[in-house]
Amino acid sequence: MKSIRKSISIKWKIYLLLLGFSALLLVVLWLSQVAFLDRFYRAVKVAEIRGGAASIERNLDSPELAALVERTAAGSEVCIELLSENGRTQHSYGDLRDCALHSMRPLEKLRLLAAARENGGELMTYYDRENLRDARFLPADTRRQRTILYARILENGEGEAVAVLINSVIAPVEATVRTLRIQLLYITGFLLVFSAVLAFLLAKKVSRPIERINESAKALAKGDYGTSFSGGGYREVDELADTLNHTARELGKVESLRQELIANISHDLRTPLTLIGGYAEAMCDLPGEMSVENARIIVAETKRLTTLVNDVLDISKLQSGMQQIHPAPYNLTGSIRGMVERLSALLKKEGYTIDFLWEGEVTVDADESQISQALYNLLINGINYAGADKRVTVRQTLEDGWVKVSVEDNGEGIGEEHLPYIWDRYFKVDKTHRRAVTGTGLGLSIVKSVVELHGGRVGVESKPGEGSVFWIGLRMK
Structure with a gap:
């Protein structure tokens, strides 16, 4: 697997990453708009109901309470009733069709409040509209709706208990889901094609300067110090190209100076070696040349040769950190x-x-x-x-x-x-x-x-x- 990953070029890696990112977005879109749409819808409804009850509680002693209850009922499309402790209605607003609160008898409301007290002062319950009286007279799609009944026991500034009852309808989302599913099929097809083309163009644009730098780096590795590195409009790539151009110039200088050093050292080494060889041959071949002066010349040139070699060794040890x-x-x-x-x-x-x-x-x-x-x-x-x-x-x-x-x-x-x-x-x-x-x-x-x-x-x-x-x-x- 690792060797396969290494063999894939940067262009195709970027392409696959962008394509995978687009696919992930489509999956999230399908899950949120189709698979979990009903749960999101219910969660929003429950949050609206709890928020309305909390707003009423904060303004329970306000003279504007009636207006607030009316605005909340109209804005959230719910029915709201405020009851006294004995079950008498104080405020009632909302125009939901066949509202459950309006259909409940006073005794049923008292039972609902009692269940709320037993539940810690708050109760959230669901039931189908088919359970309501005269449900047979309602349209079929209306009967499949689910109703939320929310009850909460509050206390006003005088210490009197006040009950808030809220009724809301959860509309069926099956038809909406079917519509969204058809739309998403078309959207998914379009986005896949568009993402594939866009990902390929972006991957090619991003990878092109890196590929050029890679080719130039291969030429540099082969000893072509005159090679040039070009950027691609990205700051990091341009900086990398500038750095490599500087490196190529410096390596070219080092190579040129290295060749010059070899030529100079060769010249310096050749001179004493020539003298040593010439005088040694003369001393061997010509009996009259076996003199102290010739021997001193050989010794002097040998010492100079030793100095040359020692200098090279010294600089090598010093700059390698071994000295x-x-x-x-x-x-x-x-x-x-x-x-x-x-x-x-x-x-x-x-x-x-x-x-x-x-x-x-x-x-x-x-x-x-x-x-x-x-x-x-x-x-x-x-x-x-x-x-x-x-x-x-x-x-x-x-x-x-x-x-x-x-x-x-x-x-x-x-x-x-x-x-x-x-x-x-x-x-x-x-x-x-x-x-x-x-x-x-x-x-x-x-x-x-x-x-x-x-x-x-x-x-x-x-x-x-x-x-x-x-x-x-x-x-x-």
Whole structure:
């Protein structure tokens, strides 16, 4: 059964639901207008009689009582009599044909009142008109009518008992039911045809945009990131189409950047592998090439290859949530100072200048190895894009319990449209591959992941032609 439900399209599900709803309405109509019409009619009559008696009770001492009784009798098509405790008639209104109250002897009325007292002061009784005297002189349809006699004992303001007798006729509804049944047969046939057509049109209109989105989603699942999702005039469907269009664009960007990353990593991996292979072959084939210098080149390229692979593994662990931190107090200022000194010595021959400006010694509670890696990547990024003057400035400032470390360069800068994506794993402003001093180009993504893992924050300020400032913020101990 479940597999059958899954195989039915949304159009036919909506169609069947609307058709079922129409059928349910028709069933309710048949039950209310045919099967239970007599019960509804009786219930309405009884409610009218009780309502009239209650109105008389509220106005029992009113000087307008006579007028009220007359209006009630005329409005509800009943006969009403008010009797004293000894059975004497005080008020009598109503013009029902062959009224039962008018046909009853005083003794019969007293018996009716006695039965009402025994029943708690109220009595509702039914009988056929055929039981009345001279019923043989009444028309046949009149004899089949049922009569309701209602008696209620009231008490006026002087403490005297007053009886209210109400007589009403329940007309036979068989003829009405037959008429309604014929009408409902025609109405049912028309409504079934009309509901079937309307349900089909509505189901088709509602399901069409969903079916289009489903087809586009299948194309997206196959890797067609250029597919477009169109709405259908409904707010929820339009919002879904907009969301899927945004998803398709983002997936297209990710796929493009993934391919670019693979190309860049392949380029970075190929270079050390080529050097390692070339020098190793030379050392094997040429006896004179078996030198310490060649061995150092192989070792250096092996280390660079290891760094490339480690960067890829690090970013994968960080963004998958598998990387754990082991925070401990350590001197952040001293760590930055030592890092700047080592890189300055390493890059001095290439003309690079790295300045470090700080405001006092700062200790933070963090994982030293990971924060050091983030700072190192931030510095390498500044060095790679330092500009013609090859000057990089590292600043450490304190702000409301936070320590901010920024790396400033005087390079080409970054356009405003690229700033929201600069920390993304695959994003690269300059699409031309440039070999970095070291690393894979994943440095900024590793920085962001490490800092956020420590509860810190990152940021960038840059304009084209004015250089860039990358910064991280950590809470001080």
